[in-house]
Amino acid sequence: MLEPSLETIKNAYDQGDYNQAMANLQALLQEQPEAKDRPPVQLYLGLLYAQQGQRQEAEAVLRRLLQYSHNRQVLHLARQALSTLLKDGPAPASSTQVSPAQASLTQTPPAQASTQESSSPAEPASVQSGLPESWEPAELVFLVWSPAETLERPEQQRCAVTLAQHLPSTDAYTLQLHMRRGGARVLHQGEAAHLWPLYQALRQAQVPVQLVRSSQVQKxxxxxxxxxxxxxxxxxxxxxxxxxxxxxxxxxxxxxxxxxxxxxxxxxxxxxxxxxxxxxxxxxxxxxxxxxxxxxxxxxxxxxxxxxxxxxxxxxxxxxxxxxxxxxxxxxxxxxxxxxxxxxxxxxxxxxxxxxxxxxxxxxxxxxxxxxxxxxxxxxxxxxxxxxxxxxxxxxxxxxxxxxx
Incomplete structure (x- = not known):
């Protein structure tokens, strides 16, 4: 349960009345100046800055929040907001929303759709999905982030946004944090037939990822x-x-x-x-x-x-x-x-x-x-x-x- 002062900020924000939410927030800070360091207050301040188009101020507040807060719900919402800020504009609205991750894992690229429609039903799954001949469609593979060298900040941002659009349970800001630490990272795992089209799409977008087979690891x-x-x-x-x-x-x-x-x-x-x-x-x-x-x-x-x-x-x-x-x-x-x-x-x-x-x-x-x-x-x-x-x-x-x- 939020206290009444925070509840009024939340209600106004949820209703889309961002000016009223900011007014309520400023009133709270005038009455309780010490509340400015509290994570929920910082979160709504960053969210309202973002809604008002003050991107730099919003990013500064949310980054500071991720650095010092330990509240899981606040951290989750802050990461989501930062991920949205890093993208070029809001995502297009749709009556039937499908996440980019679901689209990348379930839909077939147009170039491959025509090939699959014309292929025979008896054709092996490895041929339909474009897998190499020695690969089994059902074998376990790992999609690994593995840059040959440390990337510059703008390139990290581009790769993080691209990955966040294709992968489930990831956001661009968290991916960028890992990229700055360096090293490899397992981004996703699953059957080869499902991950191969995603791997090809990411490589075509010049994202440094590799597909590592479980059999390679075991050998x-x-x-x-x-x-x-x-x-x-x-x-x-x-x-x-x-x-x-x-x-x-x-x-x-x-x-x-x-x-x-x-x-x-x-x-x-x-x-x-x-x-x-x-x-x-x-x-x-x-x-x-x-x-x-x-x-x-x-x-x-x-x-x-x-x-x-x-x-x-x-x-x-x-x-x-x-x-x-x-x-x-x-x-x-x-x-x-x-x-x-x-x-x-x-x-x-x-x-x-x-x-x-x-x-x-x-x-x-x-x-x-x-x-x-x-x-x-x-x-x-x-x-x-x-x-x-x-x-x-x-x-x-x-x-x-x-x-x-």
């Missing part, structure tokens, strides 16, 4: 290691991690082939046996408490991870962690190791976007991800990366989306 090997050496003559050796005690052959690679260093700091956890109380409830009986031993996650502290992405599309991802690394000839400290690696391969791009990604893995869509195969495993008593499956998935997406076709 990619992530190799955890415990030692990295310089063998001279431009070559390095990577000793894979072994938790079973058997020695594994070192993986040799050229330092010049390292294209990217994905450096991430994340929380480390262990799996430990703990006694847990479990209440069992049965019909027509009292609840009974039973103590069972279960494996539970225990948070330790922060760990460091560095993934080496090589240019060879058949090469594995080489992963180093400060928990497994046995030391290096220059210095065992992690910061010194990162400096040493960057000196060995100065051409490699340093990508720290994994930190931003790990802040978002709580979302439900990250719980069932295709896992990148390991060459080894972490036993329960050893610390492992919290959200490790999601980080493996993210690292593989960055790796695959930047590979040259």
């Amino acid at each position: 990619l090997i992530l190799l955890p290691g415990q030692q990295l050496r310089d063998e001279g003559d431009g070559w390095g050796s990577f000793q894979p991690l072994s938790v079973t005690g058997d020695s594994k052959p070192a993986y040799r690679f050229a330092w010049a082939s390292v294209r990217r260093l994905l450096i991430t700091s994340a929380r480390m956890t262990t799996l430990q046996v703990r006694e847990v109380e479990i209440q069992q409830t049965r019909p027509w009986s009292k609840p009974q408490t039973q103590i069972e031993e279960k494996m539970v996650e225990v948070v330790q502290d922060y760990g460091q991870v560095c993934d080496l992405h090589l240019a060879d599309p058949e090469a594995p991802i080489l992963r180093l962690s400060d928990r497994d690394f046995a030391g290096n000839s220059p210095a065992p400290a992690w910061e010194h190791l990162m400096t040493w690696i960057q000196n060995q391969c100065p051409q490699a791009e340093v990508d720290r976007s994994g930190d931003v990604f790990l802040q978002e893995i709580i979302r439900p869509e990250w719980r069932n991800l295709p896992t990148v195969p390991w060459s080894g495993y972490y036993p329960p008593e050893q610390p492992y990366l919290r959200g490790g499956t999601a980080l493996q998935f993210y690292s593989s997406l960055v790796y695959l989306s930047h590979q040259k076709s």
Whole structure:
């Protein structure tokens, strides 16, 4: 429930009487000057500025609101208003409104409509949708935002507006915030036959996106290691991690082939046996408490991870962690190791976007991800990366989306 003073502003705004709403808002601020910092007041101030054509003032108020407010409803409305401001004019009115996302996913472009009407019903779905021959129409694919380099602000705005017009549950302002942080982002996932036309339309609009197949992710090997050496003559050796005690052959690679260093700091956890109380409830009986031993996650502290992405599309991802690394000839400290690696391969791009990604893995869509195969495993008593499956998935997406076709 809004208080009466805010209720009068809301009612006038909802009825389209923006002058009266602004008058009510100014009256509130005269009576209660301290109310100017409250999120609902700031929200209506930004909305009214936008309705009166004061775009710069509206954008400044709404941006400040997104930076300091924690009210979910206010943040949602502010993002929507900013997204509208970033677009060139209001969307055309229609009696039967269809969102741009629904149109892009359900309608067929005119060039393809005539082709599909003339095609035989027995023709395979992959041919109708224009998929490559090796792709299955029902296979899971990921639409990934993956610019080759950081885009300028005007180009970010253009791409964000285009994406917001085609994708569900996105807005241009939130997309721009992520673009400024850098790194890849999963924009949408679904069947290949449904996402292929959308992918082609975005590529035609010069939006830097890639379509990554789930089968590609599952074939990619992530190799955890415990030692990295310089063998001279431009070559390095990577000793894979072994938790079973058997020695594994070192993986040799050229330092010049390292294209990217994905450096991430994340929380480390262990799996430990703990006694847990479990209440069992049965019909027509009292609840009974039973103590069972279960494996539970225990948070330790922060760990460091560095993934080496090589240019060879058949090469594995080489992963180093400060928990497994046995030391290096220059210095065992992690910061010194990162400096040493960057000196060995100065051409490699340093990508720290994994930190931003790990802040978002709580979302439900990250719980069932295709896992990148390991060459080894972490036993329960050893610390492992919290959200490790999601980080493996993210690292593989960055790796695959930047590979040259």
